[in-house]
Amino acid sequence: YFPNDLPKFIDEGLLSRSKFVKTHKGKFDDTEVLVKVYQLQSTDEDLDTVIMWLSHYWVTLSPAKYPNLLPYQLWFKSKQPKCNNAYLMRQHIMTVMHDRLHSRPFLSESEKAFIIYQMLRCVKDCHDKGIVHGDLKSENFLITSWNWLILTDFSPFKLDSIY
Numbered sequence: 001y002f003p004n005d006l007p008k009f010i011d012e013g014l015l016s017r018s019k020f021v022k023t024h025k026g027k028f029d030d031t032e033v034l035v036k037v038y039q040l041q042s043t044d045e046d047l048d049t050v051i052m053w054l055s056h057y058w059v060t061l062s063p064a065k066y067p068n069l070l071p072y073q074l075w076f077k078s079k080q081p082k083c084n085n086a087y088l089m090r091q092h093i094m095t096v097m098h099d100r101l102h103s104r105p106f107l108s109e110s111e112k113a114f115i116i117y118q119m120l121r122c123v124k125d126c127h128d129k130g131i132v133h134g135d136l137k138s139e140n141f142l143i144t145s146w147n148w149l150i151l152t153d154f155s156p157f158k159l160d161s162i163y
Helices: 048-060 097-101 109-128 156-162
Strands: 009-017 021-028 031-039 074-077 085-091 141-143 149-152
Touching: 009 031, 048 074, 048 156, 097 141, 109 141, 109 149
Parallel strands: none
Antiparallel strands: 009 021, 021 031, 031 085, 074 085, 141 149
16 A cells, blocks of 8 residues: 555565564655554554654654654554555664664673663653653664664553553
8 A cells, every 4th residue: 555655655675564563664755764554453443542642742752852762753544445554654763772782893881871871861751741652672772873872663552551
């Protein structure tokens, strides 16, 4: 459904697949992006609450104000008949924290301490705004080539399982 739902998206391949979500890497208007395709469980599944949370996250945790936080930048349900897909899109950042910690050149102790500080700062910034990430794990902490840590892939739809 990519050609119809995301006509400007150039799919460069599937990165991962789980029971309900497929993650694709590609380009959108010459920007490297990641698109998560969520397979809705039924055509009448209510996404209004999730859309409300995603909108709230984007406004509250704007990367312009919080450069270590990257909520989804675009989200919508497919308009195609008989299609049960919902799309989540954000900028693609090459390296996840786990991979960077285990690759050469290895990080110095001070670089590791800076990464830990950034992790704690990300969680603090979210909690100060009353936001729970919903899926904290090493794969959701991304690291740029200059060791800037970014927390992404907020999961408001997983909050029901927390409470």
